């Protein structure tokens with residue numbers, strides 16, 4: 410039998426230990442929303458130590474999302490605990506995690522505090538979301554391709570007929586057939602672009618930085634006047650197998666967009682890294698080459714964020730909305746993935762290309 414004293418001691422020691430052992434991340438905030446405590450699971454989830462974060466307020470660390478200062482202050486006022494199962498936490502210094510959060514008010518040392526419990530959402534959910542987006546993108550692309558095919562054939566006939574007619578007409582009337590031919594050519598051009606890249610890739614083993622340097626050179630000629638172009642390369646990245654022209658086109662489309670959005674003021678960074686344990690189209694990939702194109706422009710317009718990679722989705726007045734869709738197709742042909750994180754002041758397009766060590770087998774042996 411335990412006496413009262415030992416039970417009390419046991420309880421205290423469990424209480425002290427438990428928070429340290431829990432899988433759930435626990436964050437305690439005071440009335441000003443200043444961080445007072447993180448358990449080790451929270452330090453791991455936020456990738457920062459209590460020493461670093463102690464005393465900082467919620468808004469010093471996180472950008473405003475569904476979980477923000479005003480809803481936390483509301484909780485203080487009402488005492489009404491809440492749970493939200495799909496919240497994105499965005500860090501001020503970049504990065505985001507999807508979590509389930511429970512927020513409640515608790516009393517410590519006679520003072521009201523907020524207790525936040527975070528659970529990272531299953532990666533499986535994120536993956537299935539990605540696969541869903543991918544399927545949506547593929548069906549939009551197929552629909553447009555089908556439509557483009559249907560337009561292309563009669564368009565050829567139309568142009569041919571106008572050419573024949575042209576021979577029968579006097580000079581004044583030929584103006585009209587010339588217009589038909591010109592407009593038919595313009596449409597054919599558009600339809601060809603809608604059909605997307607149609608050559609088979611020509612794969613060679615090369616250093617990825619060669620392509621990035623070419624893009625850099627092309628952009629420096631005129632598009633980037635007034636824009637600072639930074640390069641942040643990891644020179645240790647081994648050669649991989651890819652089609653130089655296609656990858657160049659894919660990256661150029663992304664960098665050109667950034668240039669257009671920045672409109673001669675701002676900066677673009679092209680960054681390369683090795684990334685490990687990424688999922689590409691639902692498949693876990695051990696090692697990848699990661700190419701990021703980052704700009705400090707206004708961010709992707711909110712209303713096109715979900716359909717950004719679909720063909721014919723554009724936020725510009727005279728844009729065709731084909732650039733990113735083509736980039737996506739080209740990167741897919743390399744078994745890679747193109748994604749985007751964007752908020753005002755920071756837009757990052759991320760290309761992941763699988764790095765299979767068999768690529769370098771000959772070099773290694």
Ligand SMILES: Nc1ncnc2c1ncn2[C@@H]1O[C@H](COP(=O)(O)OP(=O)(O)O)[C@@H](O)[C@H]1O
Nearest residue numbers: 666667708709723724725728729730731732733
């Ligand atoms: N870096 C960026 N910053 C902000 N918006 C962007 C960026 N890149 C692309 N966008 C938006 O995505 C849209 C689609 O781009 P894209 O597919 O290349 O078509 P287009 O350039 O013809 O509009 C652009 O119109 C623009 O609104």
Ligand SMILES: [Mg+2]
Nearest residue numbers: 662666732733
């Ligand atoms: Mg574009």
